[in-house]
Amino acid sequence: MSEKITIKQVLELKGKRKITMLTAYDYPLGSLVDQAGIDMILVGDSLANVVLGLDSTTKVGMNEMIIFAKAVTRAVKHALVVGDMPFESYQVNPQESVKNAKRFIEEAKCDCVKLEWFDKCPEVTEAIIKSGIPVMAHIGLTPQTADKLGGFKVQGKDAGAAQKLIDQAVALEKLGCFAVVLECVPDKISGLITKKLNIPTIGIGAGVDCDGQVLVIHDMVGLFQRYTPKFVKKYIDLSAMILEAVKNYRDDVIDSKFPAAEHTFSIKKEELEKLGK
Ligand code: KIV
Numbered sequence: 050m051s052e053k054i055t056i057k058q059v060l061e062l063k064g065k066r067k068i069t070m071l072t073a074y075d076y077p078l079g080s081l082v083d084q085a086g087i088d089m090i091l092v093g094d095s096l097a098n099v100v101l102g103l104d105s106t107t108k109v110g111m112n113e114m115i116i117f118a119k120a121v122t123r124a125v126k127h128a129l130v131v132g133d134m135p136f137e138s139y140q141v142n143p144q145e146s147v148k149n150a151k152r153f154i155e156e157a158k159c160d161c162v163k164l165e166w167f168d169k170c171p172e173v174t175e176a177i178i179k180s181g182i183p184v185m186a187h188i189g190l191t192p193q194t195a196d197k198l199g200g201f202k203v204q205g206k207d208a209g210a211a212q213k214l215i216d217q218a219v220a221l222e223k224l225g226c227f228a229v230v231l232e233c234v235p236d237k238i239s240g241l242i243t244k245k246l247n248i249p250t251i252g253i254g255a256g257v258d259c260d261g262q263v264l265v266i267h268d269m270v271g272l273f274q275r276y277t278p279k280f281v282k283k284y285i286d287l288s289a290m291i292l293e294a295v296k297n298y299r300d301d302v303i304d305s306k307f308p309a310a311e312h313t314f315s316i317k318k319e320e321l322e323k324l325g326k
Contacts, residue, residue: 054088054129056161056183056227062088063249068228068261070131070251071269074100078266079121083128089251090128091163091263092118094135094193098275099267106192107136111149114138118157131185132159136193139164143176150177150184163230165191166217171224178225186221188214189255190233203233203254211238218242218250230263231255233280254280 062068070089073079074096082090096117097109118132132153139146146164153159161183164174170186177184189204198204205211215238218229228249231239236256243250243258252259264281267273271286301307 053127053160056129059088059129060227060248063247063260068249068251070261070263072096072263072265072267073121073124074117076120076124079124082266083125087128088261089131089263090121090125091131091133092121092157092159093133093163093265095133095265099265099273109135111135111138111152115152115157118153118159122158129161130159132157132162134162134164139173139177140167140169143173146173147176147180147182150180150182154182161185161227163187165193166221167191167194170217171220174221174224174226184224184226185228185230185251186218186226187230187232188217188221188234189231192232201233203235205234205238211235211241214238215242215245218246222246222248228261231259254278 059068068089069087070091071082071087072091072093072095073082074092079090092114094106094109094114096114097103097106100117101109101113103109114132114135118130122130134146134149134153138149150162153162162177163185164170164177165187174184174186190198190201192201195201205214214231214234218231221229226248228251229242229246230251230253231242232252233254234242234252234256236258239250239252239255240258243260249260251261251263253263265273268277268281269284271283271288274288277283298307
């Protein structure tokens with residue numbers, strides 16, 4: 050795989066070819082996603098759900114995110130790594146947000162950060178960008194504040210709500226964000242936003258007209274059994290495969306079929322005889 054992809058290269062992909070992005074939270078999956086040639090890897094706060102088994106992304110903090118982000122950046126050679134700023138790491142004030150964004154870059158070696166829209170998003174985004182850290186924005190369904198949006202629902206379904214999303218996207222581009230994630234947005238509205246912006250849009254549940262797509266890796270490989278959103282395409286059912294493998298191992302151990310000779314270390318007969326055995 051070629052050298053590390055840059056933000057400039059991501060920007061240049063708009064209108065040329067679709068941009069690919071997946072989440073990863075650890076070394077093995079970070080390495081596999083990178084080897085597959087995915088452009089951007091998001092160390093998403095979705096790890097709260099799919100790795101830690103929590104019921105909300107609001108339940109992970111900076112220290113946990115940094116541990117997972119470090120594991121991913123250790124593995125990645127090509128993809129742009131995006132550190133997802135967790136709940137309350139950027140909502141408190143712009144100074145605190147810059148401090149936390151810097152941790153993703155300096156400690157975890159991420160290339161940029163992502164943050165979700167909230168009422169003070171523009172001032173916080175501006176402060177982080179001014180500090181020299183590239184920002185990917187996230188609008189539409191923003192899971193950290195889903196309760197304020199009426200739950201996990203498609204956003205921008207009427208003209209007024211859609212116009213708000215368009216205005217947010219335009220404002221974030223003006224502030225200097227290099228990309229915008231659109232989550233759970235009607236395809237026609239994503240299409241309008243994508244046409245209006247010079248920066249790429251990355252969709253999740255936002256239709257095919259976005260400049261790129263992102264999915265949570267545990268969803269697309271079938272590793273998360275609790276629920277599967279409508280917008281997910283499952284490319285493989287790893288849960289079923291792992292379950293079968295683990296059951297086979299269990300049976301083999303009970304039946305003394307594992308370990309077999311090829312998994313076993315031996316001692317020379319004469320050495321054994323010295324023990325009187
Ligand atoms: O945390 C995450 O995985 C995300 C994606 C859903 C975009 O924010």
